[in-house]
Amino acid sequence: xxxxxxxxxxxxxxxxxxxxxxxxxxxxxxxxxxxxxxxxxxxxxxxxxxxxxxxxxxxxxxxxxxxxxxxxxxxxxxxxxxxxxxxxxxxxxxxxxxxxxxxxxxxxxxxxxxxxxxxxxxxxxxxxxx
Amino acid sequence: xxxxxxxxxxxxxxxxxxxxxxxxxxxxxxxxxxxxxxxxxxxxxxxxxxxxxxxxxxxxxxxxxxxxxxxxxxxxxxxxxxxxxxxxxxxxxxxxxxxxxxxxxxxxxxxxxxxxxxxxxxxxxxxxxxxxxxxxxxxxxxxxxxxxxxxxxxxxxxxxx
Numbered sequence: 001x002x003x004x005x006x007x008x009x010x011x012x013x014x015x016x017x018x019x020x021x022x023x024x025x026x027x028x029x030x031x032x033x034x035x036x037x038x039x040x041x042x043x044x045x046x047x048x049x050x051x052x053x054x055x056x057x058x059x060x061x062x063x064x065x066x067x068x069x070x071x072x073x074x075x076x077x078x079x080x081x082x083x084x085x086x087x088x089x090x091x092x093x094x095x096x097x098x099x100x101x102x103x104x105x106x107x108x109x110x111x112x113x114x115x116x117x118x119x120x121x122x123x124x125x126x127x128x129x130x
Numbered sequence: 131x132x133x134x135x136x137x138x139x140x141x142x143x144x145x146x147x148x149x150x151x152x153x154x155x156x157x158x159x160x161x162x163x164x165x166x167x168x169x170x171x172x173x174x175x176x177x178x179x180x181x182x183x184x185x186x187x188x189x190x191x192x193x194x195x196x197x198x199x200x201x202x203x204x205x206x207x208x209x210x211x212x213x214x215x216x217x218x219x220x221x222x223x224x225x226x227x228x229x230x231x232x233x234x235x236x237x238x239x240x241x242x243x244x245x246x247x248x249x250x251x252x253x254x255x256x257x258x259x260x261x262x263x264x265x266x267x268x269x270x271x272x273x274x275x276x277x278x279x280x281x282x283x284x285x286x287x288x289x290x291x
Contacts, residue, residue: 006276007272007273007275007276007277008272009276010272010275010276010279011257011272011276014250014256014257014275016256016257016272041283042279042283045279045282045283045286046279049232049251049282050251052228052229052231052232052251053150053154053229053232053251053252053254054150055228055229056149056150056153056154056229056252057146057147057149057150058146058149058150058153058159059145059146059149060145060148060149060152060162060163060166060167061163061167062141062145062166062167062170063167063170064134064138064170064171064174065171065174
């Protein structure tokens with residue numbers, strides 16, 4: 001049987017030894033008075049410290065940014081509709097100047113929308129999720 | 131873990147321990163709240179870098195630890211202390227081993243010992259999670275934690291006597 005290493009006493013208290021080794025260490029502790037005294041002193045201190053540390057646990061309020069997935073999907077849909085709309089309008093109207101102006105109008109609208117979404121996200125900041 | 135909802139579900143049960151850990155490191159509840167908030171945001175931003183085969187708690191506490199260290203550095207640099215947020219000193223009750231005595235004792239240890247004990251007791255991390263958080267092998271966690279416990283025990287015994 002391998003003799004108990006000092007750090008294995010800590011690991012036994014923390015439940016970090018594999019079951020086989022834990023059983024071996026427990027047997028040696030039971031058989032060796034000096035080892036038992038050291039183990040019990042360590043376990044008592046660990047209990048006190050653990051209890052003391054748990055006393056300050058508190059749950060802070062945590063906020064995460066709002067999910068942007070839907071904004072992205074709406075944006076993609078809007079751009080797709082705008083592009084199809086421009087193509088259809090150019091075909092229907094069949095006037096280069098009017099078509100160009102219409103395209104510029106749609107482009108300006110899309111850019112304004114992007115700016116609006118950006119500003120909205122910035123204003124909204126972070127949303128509570130917990 | 132690419133999903134934000136999964137991240138929220140994973141972080142939620144850690145908040146109590148994260149709060150305790152940050153409060154023990156920063157010794158101030160408001161600053162601890164800020165640090166945990168920052169860590170949650172940074173974790174959310176870096177979700178793509180998370181390796182799902184590694185312990186999530188260790189990964190999250192590595193971020194939280196950095197946030198706490200940043201807050202400490204910032205406080206040192208500004209050389210000011212907010213009086214309203216500082217936790218009051220522990221009352222004179224030698225028979226009660228409260229968290230402030232524990233944190234005071236840890237504060238007098240070397241940095242590696244202090245860090246590992248804070249993660250173990252306040253964060254309640256397993257050896258694997260501590261190894262992930264401090265980026266050290268699990269065997270080192272085991273030996274360092276034992277040495278740190280012995281060092282703290284000696285300090286506490288000296289105080290008590």
